[in-house]
Every structure is written in structure tokens, then in C-alpha cells.
Amino acid sequence: MSNNQHAASSQSSVVHAGAADLDLGAVRAFVAITEDRYFSEAAARLGISQQAISKRIASLEAATGVRLFDRARTGAELTEDGRIFLSHARALVGTADQALATLRGRRRALRIDVLDTRTAAIDQVRSFYDTRADVDIEIITSNGLRSARGALTRGSVDAAFCRVTGAPEDGLVRLSAYLEPAHLLVGRDHPLAGLRQVGMAQLSGATVWMPGNAEGSEWAEYHRFLGGAFGIRIDTAGPDFGYEHFVREVGGGARASIIGEGSRIPWHPDTVRIPLVDPTPVYPWSLLYPRAGRHPALDLLVRHVQASYRPFDPDRQWLPAADRHLFTNPENS
Template sequence: MDLEAVRTFVVAAASGKFQDAADDLRISQQAVSKRIAALERHLDTLLFTRTARGAQLTLDGETFLPHAQALLDAERRALASVRPGSRALRVDVIAGFLAPAGLLRDFHRAHPDVDLDIATLPNGAPAIAAVREGKVDAAFRAVRGTLGAGLIATRVLDEPLQLLTGPAHPLAGAEFLQLADLQGSEIWMPGNLAGTEWSAYYDELAAAFGFSIDTTGPNFGLDVMLDGLAEDPTRATFVGEQTRFRWPESYKLRRIDFRDPTPVYPHSLIRRADNRHPALAALGNHFAGPVATTSVWSGRGDQAGDQGA
């Protein structure tokens, strides 16, 4: 249905004269008549009775009027729903306990007026696809390779990694570690799914420093993994410095820092170059500062800053 014809009908019904409707709409009276006639053909009924005194609604016209007004109200709501800044900014953070969620919380504290809609997509490929397709406005991800035309990636955090062990692990007593200390050992990471950006990162880290990643057993989640670390003195895993974990005091798990170099997980903010949501610009500006990369190992993405194509 032609909404301009519907709009013309509603204005004409309110004014009672086609000429007054033409003046209100800033079109000619002939244009008003043509739109009304087209709408009547579409509905297969007469909406007005034309008289010397003006235009009077027929019974069908009176019946149609509230529906016509509802159509125009729906049009206004539909336009408002996608107007830049009228909806919440939708951002993917992987998971609520990981560093990107903390980054977004910091942004929200600095910009409490920005309405946020949080997404947690399963891994980098669907997250980047969602940004490209406009299903999310931005995503925090590690960038492996090129993104393709129209997307921008800004390095926002090099998050130091730690080794997480139970109290009986051979390395549990260390004040700090070097990656060379892991040579020949296995790091237990059942959540390292093949094809994910974090699996690629940890495989590259393991190859560079002579240890292996053990993905044995199904991934039953963090609680089961923490149970396994506490119970098995041979198991250790990597965690990000800003990863939020809670475990029973009796577990006595240890988080041990690395030095010289410090392995860091490179988080980037990915967004479309042509996305005009005003809050997205504020999000990008919030993370516009340089990212320190002194004495760290972050794999193929060692150069911080903006990447786009």
C-alpha cells in the first residue's frame, strides 16, 4: 500500500477539502485527487463523497480512517527504530567473565547515558560476520589475518597471560615464570576449539616456546576445569590477567605471572567503517589511545593500532 496515498487520505479526512490538504502537504490539488483515486482503486471502494462544499468521508472511509492512522503510526515507529542513536548499541564481548566485558563496563562507567545491548557470540568468525552483516555494531576479538573491505579493527588491550595451577603443581611455588619454563610440558585447555581465534593463538604460542596444548576431555565449563586443576597436580592452564574467576578457598589455586617476555592476548575492537550509530564513535574514541607492547609476545598481530581495508 502506498503510504503517501494513505497520508494524503488522512490529511484530507482531517481538513475536509482537497485544496486544504494540498496546502498542508505542499502539493497540488490535482496530486491530492490522483493519490486518493489510486488508493480507492487499490481498496476497491470509495473513501470520499465529493460535494461542492468539499469532501465527506463515506462509511468505508470512516471505517478505514483509524487503520490508516495506525499505518502511519507504524511507519513513524519503524523509522525511529533504525534512526542513528535511537536504539541500543549492540556489542559482542565473547563472555561476561572475560576481559572484553570489563572493557565495555569501563566504557559504560565513562558514558552511563549510552544504552548497551550485550551479545556473546561463540567465536571470532561468526562475530566478525555479525559485524559485517550489521547484526552487531562492534565486537571485541583477537584479529587473525585480514578482515576484508569495510571493517576496521583497533587494538584496545594486550592482556597479560598467567599460568593457573593447583597447589601441588611443580610450578605452583614460582614467584613468576618465563615461557621457557614450560618447554616440553602440556597445558590443559579443553575449551580450545579447533578453528577459533584463541585456538590459533595458543597453538602458535605453544609452537614458539616448545610446549603443547592438551585439549583432552569434553569442555564441561569453567567450574569443572577448576575442579580438575585443584585435583590433578599435573595440570595447568592459561588465563588472562583480567579474567574473573571464583573458586572455593580450599582449592588454593595459584595465578602466576610471566616475564621476559610476557605473553599477551591481543584484543581488538572490530566495527564497520560506515556504521553511523553515534555511540559507536564514542566507543571507538574511548579506546583511541596507544597500546603498550614492550617486552611482550602476542603472535602474528604484534603491531598495535588500527587495521582496516
Template sequence: MELDLGAVRAFLAVVDDGHFTEAADRLGVSQQAVSKRLARLESDLDVSLLTRSRTGVVLTEDGSAFLPHARALIGLADQATALLRARRRPLRVDVLARVAAPLDVVRAFYEAGDVDVDVVVSRGAVSPHTALADGSVDVAFGRVTGPLPAGIERTPAWLEPIPILVGRRHRLARRRSVPMAELAGTTAWMPGCAGESEWADYYRRLSAEFGVVIDTSGPVFGGEHLMDEIAASAELVTFGTTRQFPVHPDVVQVSVTGPTPVYPWSLLWHAANRHPAIPLLVAHVQERYRPFDPRTQWLPDEALFSGSRRSGSRPARPTGP
């Protein structure tokens, strides 16, 4: 005997709603169809599962015994269906911001293979750990600053060099690079880079290490306003790249050296997520990662980014539910 899942769903709908009419509305079928499905199920099981009353339906003794198994059966069916659908859907990748290095990493991955990708730009509105745990995204890029929650895996992904931006009248505008020591005592104006974001934490630690003052004062009117102010000043400096802001003819980018501050991007995923494209992206990232060089680079959490290109772990390729 093989049970009809549609009939089992009809049984559960009647039990949960208490009436054939409400169950039919929930299933999107006629009341007659629900009655036929339930009758077929009772015939297959050779028992009576429900009795009608003036107030609705009542489970029989056999119906009460069958109910938990019916819920488990439908639960497993729904879980299997959801798993297969998830394996066919695009890989959801949180790149945090469209103007940051992870977008280039994901684009290179997409162009090198045949994996569909759905790019998510959270801008840190939701913790990546939360998004990975609840399945809102499959993988996420971000900076790791401490122990990871249970189930979250990581691998170093990219060390993004951070230059400065100055106006053409600034004394550094004609330089191709400037040593970090020369920036000591300089004030970098970065409105909005405050609070508890990972960006703010990074620059607080850079400030403490090299004596560069980070000024977060002033309202945030957007990148265009910031570039206008930098261009008009002979004194203002900000950290960032020209790709992060609207193009301005009077703003130039100057590399920072000795050491170069780099922003440490990690790729994060949840161990329980079995999307088949996760191992492919992890492998792509690990193959292209260049390890941290303490002689020429600086970052606030060296221990997480020192070591070989293979640092981090690859998720096992999914073999089934």
C-alpha cells in the first residue's frame, strides 16, 4: 500500500481547521475534493480517521494514532522538496557593498563557471552570522574580529589595499604614494564612520596604531558631497578608493605604503548549508587568495590572515539530504 500525499495533506488540513470547508479553502480545492481524498485515505488504511459532529470533526482513536505519523510524513516530504529547490536556485552571496572588493571576486567566479549568483548588498544591516544561520544568504563577505558562532565557517578571501583621497591642491596630490609614518598626526575626515560597524572598528584600530586621527563629525550627505569637500580643500584627507565614490576631476588617489593598510575580507558560510555551489566558490576564493605579508601590509588581526593560501577549510561537497 502506498499512501497518497495529497490525501494525507487533506486529512491534516481538516484536523487543523476543524471543518471541511476551511480545509478546502486552505488547499485551494473544492469541499467535495477534500471529502474524496479523505475517503480514499481511510480506504487505503482500512480505518475511520474522523467523525463529523455539529461543531466540526473529531478524531477517532485510529485518527489520533495516525496524526503524528501523518505530520512527520508531510514534514519529510516538504523538507525533501525544499532541499531540491534550494539546490536549483542561485547562490545568494552578500557582498556587503557594491563598491568593495568582494563584488569583483564574485563577478570573477560567475564569469569563470556556470553557477547562477544572486548578489545581496546588506551594507551590514543584518549580521552575516544571523543571515547565514537563517538561510537569508548562502555565503557572505565580511571582516572576522573574533570567535565565530557554532556552525559558521570561514576562509580568508581578499586583502584590499586602502589608499587615501585628496584634492588636487593638497600637498600630497602629486605623490604616487605616501609612507604611513608621514600620515601620523593627519586628520582623515570620514563622516558616518562611527558606531559599532566593522568599518568603524577597523579605522579606530588603525588610528590607535599609526596616530592618524579619524574625524567622523558632520552629517552624511553622500559620496558626491564628500568628494566636493575633498576637492575644494588643500587640507582634507579621507581613506578610500575612487571606485567607492562618484568620479570627481579634482580628487586624486594616493597609495599608502610602509605598511599598506589592507582591509581583510573573509568568506563565511554555514556548515549546514548544502547548496552545491558553496564548495565551488570556496575553492575559487582559496585558489586566488594571496596571504598577508607583515613586511609590507598592516591589518588589525594578523593571526586570522597569516599562513598559507590554503588557510581556512573547504566545505564537503554535498552528497545528499
């Protein structure tokens, strides 16, 4: 019999055996041995005994009706039948792994980075959950865009709310999400405390205290632009000891600060929040997410964000020039 005739005969026997039920564990063991060459090493990688992997191969050879390996001192060598079966075996294992990954992806929670659970981004997530309670959600907090890029690329988060200027990195998509109005936070003894609104011109020459403006963060850059546009000094002095310390310091002295309308800071009897107007500074939240390999529920979140988005109004609102063009498009693209 010629080599071609033998190969055709062998391939026929393998395909015919496929009509029977093949043990996927045995097929996986076969592939592992072809990669490691030794039964012992393949068994260790699969977490089973050498006796167990030998039984799996014997079972597979019985099901296919052919010998798949020749044993030698240099390791297990594929027979001609084994070489023919290898591409089919790899395809079976690959398809099974993809199917499991898809099902696990559907079962696991949608992981969303909101920077902090006291920011306005949590409102976006909560309103989404209110409409889709069937979607499991896991909230992740980090240090904003600086960590979100890597987390999204690695797949440790599925989406992130953050400020993004310019085009995102390859493989990531930016979506305009929400423009959060700014409030002035002052103590009750502050000269502006009795006003219902504070015009931005009234803050010219003033100092606002923002110890949480970490160097290199996207929100620190935003407030530098804000200070430059309206003649406000941004004071970042002092460690950031958390929200409780922050509100006590503002309430107990002459300090003023700027916070987002949606920021959930602790209540303090000596602090007052006042909307900023003429124009209203708005903080540009974007939704950043991967272009490919997305969680099955991510498209639902994207559509929810698109439906609730309201574009930038230059007659009433203020944004840094770097953000303005990204939030003016009414199509939110």
C-alpha cells in the first residue's frame, strides 16, 4: 500500500471513529503529550497521574481504532495516524475551550471601574442596573485613566468611567457618557455661603482647596484648566485623608473647594454646597471599553449610556478646549 493510500485509509478510520463519542479529557491528554513529548510531564501539566493519562490514551486509541503514539527514550512519538489526528484533536480542544470561555463570560459579572463609589459615575451604573437587574455587576475602583487602560487591555475590567482626551489607544473605544455640573463647597461662615448660586466671575482671585488632585491624574489636569480659565488658584497642599477629613476641614474654616454635583461626600452641619453658574463648569465623564472580546452585557451598558447622554451646551456650560469637541457631537460618537 502506498503512503498516500495508507494516509487516506488512516484518516478514514479516524473520521469514522468520530461517529462514536470521544472523551474530551482523553483528546486533551493526547494534545498535551504531543506538546510535552513525555507522558509524565503532560500528566503534571493536566494535574493527573501518569497512570491516569496512560489510561486516557489507551481509551482514545480504542475509540479511534489506531495507535497514536510510539514510545521511545526520547519521548512519545506520533505515529502517522497520530499526526493525522492531531489537527482534529487541537480543533476539538480549541472549540471546547472557546465554548467554556463564552459561557463563563456570560456567567461572570460585568466589571465596571467607577474611580470611586462616591462619584457621579456610580449613578450611571445604578440607573443601568435599575433597568437591567438581570445583569450581574461588579464595581471596581482604581486611580482613573492611569490604570484603566491597562486593566481594560488585560480584561480585568470590562468598562471604565473616566476623563479621556484625544483618541483612545488601539483596541479601546471612547464614548461620551455624562457632563457633571460643578458645585462650590464652603463652610457656613464663608462669605459666599448665603448665595443660592455662585457665578464663576465671583471666584476670580480665590483659592480652592483640592487635596485629592493627585499629580498626573486626569481630574487634576481638568482643574488646572479650570483655574487658568477663571483666575482661580488650585491648592493641592496636604495629604488626602479621605472625605470625612475633607469636609471637616472645609466646614471648620475659611476654605472653599469644588466638587461634582453627583459627589456623595459625607454630610457635615457646617458645610454648604452651592451650584456654580455663568457658565457652569462640567466634568466630562467618558465610558472606555474594549473594541473586541467584550462581555456579553457590555453592549447593553453602552446603549444605556448613549440613551441618557446630553451633549455639551456652550451657552451655559464650560469645558476645557481639550474636551469640548468630544462632547459637542449630538450623535455621541
